[in-house]
Amino acid sequence: MSVDSVFVHKMWNDHELSRMVDGGVPFPMLSDGGGRVGSVYGVYDPDAGVEMRGRFIIDPDGVIQGYEVLTPPVGRNVGETIRQIQAFQHVRASKGTEATPSGWRPGKLTLKPGPGLVGKVWEVWKPSMESEENP
Template sequence: IIAFSDAVEEFRKINCEVIGASVDSHFCHLAWINTPRKQGGLGHMKVPLVADSLRSISQDYGVLKEDEGIAYRGLFIIDDKGILRQITINDLPVGRSIDETLRLVQAFQFTDKHGEVCPAGWKPGKDTIKPDVQQSKDYFSK
């Protein structure tokens, strides 16, 4: 959550909003935010945190670890039409990648605008694949 908060301006530059959520209560979130990072808290946050204390969001998105009442580390890219485009669920000890999330958002935005395919590892400015048999051969023949 901290890494996404720290990178929020990078997301805003590409017209993407970041929202954090956890199964903790809003009281827990306040305590977490009011505790400095050096003392194990979140400190100042630049993104809103949703308190999913009923665990309905976590359950609906498939990240709830029901036996413990906690949530796995989920990341969901939802476009401006409300369509879920990407789901990433990490086990508890592994965080999510800011760089990969930015790349995915940019790739979805590019494909929506241009109708082309972004290959694995694609980054803005790199070659894409045209959705046409002959034109796609041009990409693969390089």
């Protein structure tokens, strides 16, 4: 979503993005003229008249689970977004009984918060496990 019109979105897709991705952009490219939606989400910069690089993860109930906002010159990390969605999906499937430690990936150790785990996380998880899990 950006403040550009759908006509400019089409030109960008047809002339550039479809040359990076076979078949072109596979999801709707949304137009937010005037930044009205971006204002509600807190990412519209009225001085510049554009939206910042904001990314929101919204769950099946329509609840915002996470967001990230970057200034224009730095691009996002799609792999990290997917990792976060996988973690939110895992937690949701566990009905909130499990939590995913930092850098968690599917299949890796999760934590089951409770009185017995207080002060004992060091016995089962160390920061080195994150780097092992993310070579």
